[in-house]
Amino acid sequence: MRARSLVRLLGAAMALGAGLCAARAEVATVRLAKQFGISYLPLTLMEEELFLEKQARQRGLDLKAEWLRFTGGSGMNEALLSGNLDFASGGVGPFLTIWGRTQTNIKVKGVAALNAMPLWLVTVNPAVTSIKDFGPHDKIALPTAKTSIQAITLQMAAEQAFGPGQQGKLDPLTVSMGHPDAQTAMMGGRSEITAHFGSPPFQELELKDPRARKVLDSYDVMGGPHTFNLVWASSRFVTANPKVTEAFVAALEDSLKLIRDDPARAAALWIKAEGAKLSPAEAEAIIRAPQNEWTRAPKRMLAYLAYMNRAGLVSAKAEAESALFFPLGETAGSAPEATGR
Structure with a gap:
């Protein structure tokens, strides 16, 4: 009887230990990157307002965000492939390139779009x-x-x-x-x-x-508005860090809400963070411009992919934009948009 009790206690202890290990499995520091320009406003607001850290705490995580800066998407892709970056951000071209090249290994996919803007x-x-x-x-x-x-x-x-x-x-x-x-x-x-x-x-x-x-x-x-910037990550990272990824998407929503509800404050935060040579009125005008949409919903990405397939730049094909994104990204279309209107 005593032996069976010891076995049960040992089993309970092992289960508790496994649960604690699972809770600790997600990263304590997440490495994110952005580039130059007001198109990365949602990420700048996330950094300045500590939205990611706040959302992580709500999910029981003590998370530190480490922000890196790149001048182009190709450098981010190299850092992602080498394991030195968790969330990359940039234009559709670099994303589709790494998406196509990693279909048989780390399977990079989009986490969410950041905007639709003309170039x-x-x-x-x-x-x-x-x-x-x-x-x-x-x-x-x-x-x-x-x-x-x-x-x-x-x-x-x-x-x-x-x-x-x-x-x-x-x-x-x-x-x-x-x-x-x-x-x-x-x-x-x-x-x-x-x-x-x-x-x-x-x-x-x-x-x-x-x-x-x-x-x-x-x-x-x-032929119309298209996604300019988005965020992407490897399936390996997202699978191992579901709460961190969920916190990131929630933090992105916090940023978009701030842009939507208070574009003047968003402009002021961006100018201060970037040391931008724009007046608050000029920055706010860009944020509010009707052609600029601040949204997680992807737009016309398949048109880019079709060209890159035709030009031999990417061999992998997709029938729907949802195939390019993780499930969190697939539901982006139902999220409220922060547009320039």
Whole structure:
């Protein structure tokens, strides 16, 4: 009898130990990354307001967030593959690239979109009024040549302008450069950079100069609003850290709610965090702009994927955007949107 009691006690102790180990299984420090520009506003607010840490505590986790900065999505992908990053963020191009390449191993998928925003190709070359006017002496700065969302959009635009098989016609003119450096190089007039395929707020700031003009709008290329930035992670991390992932999505919702309810405060927080050279009114105007949508719902990502399949950039295919996302991302469409309207 005493032996059976000891066995039961031992079994209970082992079960309790297993439960405690399971509770400790999720990471204590989560590594997240963002890039430059107001398009990463939801992540900036998450960092500044400690939304992730607060949501983690509600789920019984004592979580520390470590924020990293990259100038392009390809660098984030390398960090993700090497295990030095948990949540990457960037444009659709780098995401679809790593999604396609990891289908048979770590299976990277989207966690949630951040926004839908137009990207403008701006030039200071007075001879250029459309992409057909770019010549061998022009250099177009963008985050990462050939793989960034700007690079993919430029290829799609070239295919539309020059015909099938001509999608790479402007690739020799592109130069990989972070947005702040690209803006400085083009507007300074002392470098070879004559155009910048950027993002908000850099494109808006550039167009304040009378020398600058917009020669391409990504919404025109895509036939309407499209996802610009999103967050992605590996299936290995999400499976091992379901509460952390759940806390991240909830924190993202907190950020979107702040943008929706108080865009002036969101603008002030972003300016202070980034040291941005915009007035509060200018930043708020970008946040409120009707073409900018702050939403977790993906838009026109399959159009990008179809082009990348056709161009041989990604071999994996998807019939629905839900195939690109984890289940938390799949339900994004039911979440309230924070739009610029």
